[in-house]
Amino acid sequence: MVRHQVNSSQRPIGIFDSGIGGLTVLKEIFERLPHESTLYLGDTARVPYGIRSPETVTRYSFENTRFLVSRDIKMLVIACNTVSSVSLDALRCNFPVPVVGVIGPGAKAAAAATKTKKVGVIGTEATVSSGSYTRAIQSIDSSIEVFSISCPLFVPLVEEGWTEGLITELTAEKYLAGVRDKAIDTLVLGCTHYPLLKPVFSKIMEDSVGLIDSAIETAMEIRSILKEQSLLNAPGSPVRHKFFVTDAPQKFLTVGERFLGRNIEHIEKIKLEMEV
Amino acid sequence: MVRHQVNSSQRPIGIFDSGIGGLTVLKEIFERLPHESTLYLGDTARVPYGIRSPETVTRYSFENTRFLVSRDIKMLVIACNTVSSVSLDALRCNFPVPVVGVIGPGAKAAAAATKTKKVGVIGTEATVSSGSYTRAIQSIDSSIEVFSISCPLFVPLVEEGWTEGLITELTAEKYLAGVRDKAIDTLVLGCTHYPLLKPVFSKIMEDSVGLIDSAIETAMEIRSILKEQSLLNAPGSPVRHKFFVTDAPQKFLTVGERFLGRNIEHIEKIKLEMEV
Numbered sequence: 061m062v063r064h065q066v067n068s069s070q071r072p073i074g075i076f077d078s079g080i081g082g083l084t085v086l087k088e089i090f091e092r093l094p095h096e097s098t099l100y101l102g103d104t105a106r107v108p109y110g111i112r113s114p115e116t117v118t119r120y121s122f123e124n125t126r127f128l129v130s131r132d133i134k135m136l137v138i139a140c141n142t143v144s145s146v147s148l149d150a151l152r153c154n155f156p157v158p159v160v161g162v163i164g165p166g167a168k169a170a171a172a173a174t175k176t177k178k179v180g181v182i183g184t185e186a187t188v189s190s191g192s193y194t195r196a197i198q199s200i201d202s203s204i205e206v207f208s209i210s211c212p213l214f215v216p217l218v219e220e221g222w223t224e225g226l227i228t229e230l231t232a233e234k235y236l237a238g239v240r241d242k243a244i245d246t247l248v249l250g251c252t253h254y255p256l257l258k259p260v261f262s263k264i265m266e267d268s269v270g271l272i273d274s275a276i277e278t279a280m281e282i283r284s285i286l287k288e289q290s291l292l293n294a295p296g297s298p299v300r301h302k303f304f305v306t307d308a309p310q311k312f313l314t315v316g317e318r319f320l321g322r323n324i325e326h327i328e329k330i331k332l333e334m335e336v
Numbered sequence: 337m338v339r340h341q342v343n344s345s346q347r348p349i350g351i352f353d354s355g356i357g358g359l360t361v362l363k364e365i366f367e368r369l370p371h372e373s374t375l376y377l378g379d380t381a382r383v384p385y386g387i388r389s390p391e392t393v394t395r396y397s398f399e400n401t402r403f404l405v406s407r408d409i410k411m412l413v414i415a416c417n418t419v420s421s422v423s424l425d426a427l428r429c430n431f432p433v434p435v436v437g438v439i440g441p442g443a444k445a446a447a448a449a450t451k452t453k454k455v456g457v458i459g460t461e462a463t464v465s466s467g468s469y470t471r472a473i474q475s476i477d478s479s480i481e482v483f484s485i486s487c488p489l490f491v492p493l494v495e496e497g498w499t500e501g502l503i504t505e506l507t508a509e510k511y512l513a514g515v516r517d518k519a520i521d522t523l524v525l526g527c528t529h530y531p532l533l534k535p536v537f538s539k540i541m542e543d544s545v546g547l548i549d550s551a552i553e554t555a556m557e558i559r560s561i562l563k564e565q566s567l568l569n570a571p572g573s574p575v576r577h578k579f580f581v582t583d584a585p586q587k588f589l590t591v592g593e594r595f596l597g598r599n600i601e602h603i604e605k606i607k608l609e610m611e612v
Contacts, residue, residue: 105392106382113584116381216492227510230503308389 074133079107081252082139110184167196183250350409357528358415386460443472459526
């Protein structure tokens with residue numbers, strides 16, 4: 061039997077995250093690359109990754125990537141700051157597709173934006189303690205000072221739908237107090253859930269502080285890599301979007317549609333754990 | 337080779353939870369059953385269970401139980417409301433040791449305590465949507481009205497160490513508004529993390545509302561079952577306490593010692609996923 065050969069540009073972009081957060085990246089891909097097909101995998105049976113050890117995160121990431129690569133993707137997008145922080149190099153070395161994370165694009169945009177050479181980064185425990193944003197920003201300009209703060213409550217607040225109101229503002233004030241002292245002019249939202257809190261951050265930070273949304277920066281990076289490698293899909297080709305989750309899809313659907321701003325169709329529950 | 341035969345009363349009690357929450361139950365076991373050895377398993381690589389589907393929770397619970405049973409426990413304690421809600425019967429049917437969950441003891445205490453026949457229950461999404469407390473309380477006294485509220489932010493607040501202060505009080509007020517209207521006189525803390533929030537709950541609820549701490553009720557239930565089955569360990573026998581986790585132990589140690597109120601020694605990282 062001869063396997064149907066898909067034009068290599070028509071193959072989908074594979075995207076994974078520990079859960080629904082990566083949908084903010086997918087949303088920007090839809091926006092900026094409307095002719096691309098996508099496969100999105102949310103590892104909802106093991107979410108959240110931000111509290112786990114690097115070796116566990118890498119093990120889960122390999123399982124996710126194996127699944128997507130087996131579906132013939134043309135590029136892998138790690139739509140998760142934690143995985144991009146701790147597992148990007150291992151994934152690049154072990155899989156035969158271009159791999160894009162969210163740290164590099166966010167760091168590049170922050171380094172370009174700061175005038176005071178003082179940048180704040182907020183993220184999960186794992187992202188912050190990995191020091192990956194600091195390394196990435198300082199590898200571009202070593203004179204930039206980076207102040208990082210882990211904010212474990214933002215993800216559950218966003219998932220609960222409390223993206224505004226007094227509780228969320230007080231929480232943000234408490235976490236951000238540490239970077240407000242530092243006269244930063246740029247704040248990197250180092251977690252894919254955080255774009256939903258932009259109005260709260262804007263309210264709390266000085267107007268002079270610019271917010272860097274890694275989701276937007278990543279979508280632009282994907283576009284330029286696909287263009288460079290002549291892998292952009294031609295307008296008019298069929299476009300499909302599929303979603304996979306590792307736990308029951310109900311919560312992913314209800315919360316996810318808020319993240320994505322559109323309906324989620326073609327969703328399937330899959331099992332990963334037993335792969336070796 | 338003849339395997340060393342341990343006196344069956346000397347065998348340890350096995351306890352598992354998705355993470356550190358079950359340590360509030362273990363603390364009460366230490367308090368009330370000081371002559372018992374214990375093995376505690378926290379499935380920290382897959383915590384939290386409260387947001388997962390029943391089938392995923394049951395699958396994880398079987399893997400945890402298999403591990404503890406292989407270590408020759410004399411009794412299994414499910415120190416997790418989510419697992420007790422959705423997987424207790426399946427575990428009882430499939431493993432040859434007495435199994436105690438936290439729902440039954442909490443429900444029994446609530447039914448005995450209420451005079452107004454109106455009981456509030458707070459817990460995770462999975463516990464509340466399973467309706468298990470309502471069923472357990474009403475199977476004792478069908479005239480009792482039960483009002484349940486899921487409070488997903490309490491667990492991350494406790495793990496962040498924010499067990500007091502304005503943010504936690506406002507969050508508790510927001511969640512509990514729904515049961516304060518109902519003239520309840522008894523509130524079941526239906527999650528093993530919640531005992532650490534007792535001072536906040538006491539501040540917000542009327543003085544006339546009694547708080548039911550499932551951890552205490554469960555320890556008393558364990559005691560009476562062991563006594564009934566002549567399995568209580570004799571004073572003076574050697575006592576050992578061991579801890580197992582499925583992710584790196586660091587966070588479990590720092591947060592867990594706060595839960596337990598004492599040092600955690602003899603901790604080991606184990607791997608469960610590949611079991612079949």
